[in-house]
Amino acid sequence: MEAEPREIVPIVSPLYKRITTWDAAGNPVLIVQPVLNKPQMRSIYFVVAAQPFAFDDPRPDAEKYEGMTTVEILIRKQIESAIKSGDVAAIETVMDRLIDRPLSRSENLNVDASYEDVLKEIRARSHAQVPAPIDVPDSSIFGDLA
Secondary structure: OOOOOOOOOOOOOOOEEEEEEEOOOOOEEEEEEEOOOHHHHHHHHHHHHOOEOOOOOOOOOHHHHOOOEHHHHHHHHHHHHHHHHOOHHHHHHHHHHHHOOOOOOOOOOOOOOOHHHHHHHHHHHHHHHOOOOOOOOOOOOOOOOO
């Protein structure tokens, strides 16, 4: 059985992947498939998370989740788990989500210096770190052993 010939359209965009397969006759066939980029993947997460959730199997606790979306159930389970376990890190994670994480602070020091100034500073540091020569007396530190 011969595979139908396909038109191969060169695609330059990096958002496509090329897969080579072989037909029944052993001829290579190039398949071009789109690849989701980061914003598209994020939007899929948001769409799925906003969907109403329905359990496939009957569960004893299914009724307390009835009518909730997937993300609502995830958040509820995370909070319940943190409370039941008493794990401080899990509780802090929930609290960080509820009241926002504290801002981390970083400081930058911008110094304007020319290349020559930097070289002079390096030279000054290297001379400052070289120990002064030590005067060693002609006699041995062990004294006259002869």
